Amino acid sequence: MSTVDTSLFTPELVFFDFEATDRFDFFSKMSKILMEKGYVKESWLDAIETREKNYPTGLAFEHISVALPHVDPEHLIKPYIAVIKPKEPVIFEGMAGIGGDIPAELIVNLGLLAHAEGQVAVLQALMGVFMEEETVADIRAQTTPEGMAETMKKYCA
């Protein structure tokens, strides 16, 4: 397995108590932030709405429900991973129709370039992190952007 590129986790893209009425509101607010910071192109917003509609990314793990919205790399300027803890869970549809509506307590927006293997490895690592009760508890306990980015790096490495 390739080495996980944990440098993609950055405090600059960790958000707590993020307010969003639904996933469309969430995407619209994220798009403004990500464009301002120079991570995505203007086309990102349409792309992620369409992608999430066609291929939903809500996943119900035993100890946490998450969503992993992502788009094809042509809408990115540079790779990133954003970790967002919404104030209230945001409803996503379940991946492959499993679990119906998923109230996501944590949203990990993957801005990955297709052929960088270290980045696909991040996804694999994340799956392992969300499956374990202890790591989920540690992630839930984080209250600062620095702490969250470090915790993610630690468990995904």
Added chain:
Amino acid sequence: MKNIILACGSGIATSTAVAKKVSDFLDANGLAGQYSITQCAIAEAVNRAESADLLISTTVVPDGLPCPYVNGVPFLTGMGRPAAEQQILEILKK
């Protein structure tokens, strides 16, 4: 040789994560060397399924698939994984 297609939205991200888990599982069940896994986008999967023994997907699949289908999400979340593994074994043993 059993031909397994592993599909997701793009054929890159979630299908890669599932492919690793599926191949580990098949190898642990004595099937090493008896299968091949091809990853692709779900849009291409329907054509490829013509010559496949099994399609595993992390997206909803279209109607009228020419081969058996197993949902790949349990390999991501761990929820319902034993049932999905059993389904795969039964299909491949046919």
